[in-house]
Amino acid sequence: MKALRPTFELIEPSFGSSFTYSSYKQNANISSHHWHHHPEIELVYVNGGSGKRQIGSHISYYNDGDLILIGSNLPHCGFTDITTGNKQETVVQMKPDFLGDGFMVLPETRNLLGLFERAKRGIAFGAETRKNIGDRVEAMKEMLPFERLLSLITVLYDLEQADDYKVLNAEGFALETQVQDNDRINMVFNYVKDNYKFPIALEDMAEKTSMTVPSFCRYFKKMTKKTFVHFVNEYRVVHACKLLAENSMSIADVCYESGFNNFSHFNKSFKEITGRSASQYRHELRNVVAD
Numbered sequence: 148m149k150a151l152r153p154t155f156e157l158i159e160p161s162f163g164s165s166f167t168y169s170s171y172k173q174n175a176n177i178s179s180h181h182w183h184h185h186p187e188i189e190l191v192y193v194n195g196g197s198g199k200r201q202i203g204s205h206i207s208y209y210n211d212g213d214l215i216l217i218g219s220n221l222p223h224c225g226f227t228d229i230t231t232g233n234k235q236e237t238v239v240q241m242k243p244d245f246l247g248d249g250f251m252v253l254p255e256t257r258n259l260l261g262l263f264e265r266a267k268r269g270i271a272f273g274a275e276t277r278k279n280i281g282d283r284v285e286a287m288k289e290m291l292p293f294e295r296l297l298s299l300i301t302v303l304y305d306l307e308q309a310d311d312y313k314v315l316n317a318e319g320f321a322l323e324t325q326v327q328d329n330d331r332i333n334m335v336f337n338y339v340k341d342n343y344k345f346p347i348a349l350e351d352m353a354e355k356t357s358m359t360v361p362s363f364c365r366y367f368k369k370m371t372k373k374t375f376v377h378f379v380n381e382y383r384v385v386h387a388c389k390l391l392a393e394n395s396m397s398i399a400d401v402c403y404e405s406g407f408n409n410f411s412h413f414n415k416s417f418k419e420i421t422g423r424s425a426s427q428y429r430h431e432l433r434n435v436v437a438d
Contacts, residue, residue, distance in 0.1 A: 166241035187240040196233030202269035204371035205315035208388040218267035262307040273311030317372035
């Protein structure tokens with residue numbers, strides 16, 4: 148089956164507003180579950196729950212909600228589904244110049260340009276910032292347009308000041324900048340997303356991209372700063388983390404359900420990517436929940 152390129156999402160601000168504000172109960176944001184991109188910068192607050200985040204070539208698992216800033220045209224999937232268990236998801240989408248060029252170079256606001264630049268690789272904020280910002284993002288729902296704009300500016304300012312954050316994609320991540328290659332690399336991402344539970348041979352991916360195996364390996368590493376094998380293993384380990392958190396199935400079953408066909412390989416990959424064994428991961432997660 149041929150994988151599709153990321154869908155271009157057309158976003159129109161609400162009447163009387165310079166940006167889009169959307170609030171969804173639990174799994175109501177079904178339109179975002181596909182792989183998509185848009186020129187708007189996107190701030191997403193997931194209130195509670197746990198699930199996957201796939202932003203560019205980055206794949207990880209979040210617990211107890213999430214707060215993410217996604218840069219312009221950075222492809223991503225939705226963050227909530229019927230298994231996430233979140234209370235609410237709030238999405239704010241704004242053009243990079245929605246405040247105007249002059250406003251963004253004022254002494255008081257020019258640091259926001261640095262925040263938007265970092266967001267081109269995706270930013271996930273830590274628990275402290277998530278706690279401080281999340282309620283304010285949700286409270287914007289009841290505000291009038293002018294109040295909401297002022298609140299958004301202060302939220303962006305506080306995000307720029309925060310120091311508990313992680314930039315998700317590597318320096319020099321090329322998916323956005325090398326537009327001519329987008330169709331090819333996005334086809335690869337979609338194929339892995341849809342087929343990670345099954346064997347994925349380098350030879351097959353090279354054929355799908357009309358390359359030799361060495362050329363494909365060099366191309367993928369250049370575009371994502373990761374080897375293709377590591378990318379696939381990472382995707383499978385993130386799914387394993389999700390299963391370990393949300394199911395009581397045995398670790399052996401988690402291994403095979405995540406696409407690994409060798410338990411030893413699963414253990415090695417899981418520890419390499421997460422820094423702990425699968426049993427340690429599950430044990431630590433249960434202690435956090437118990438506390």
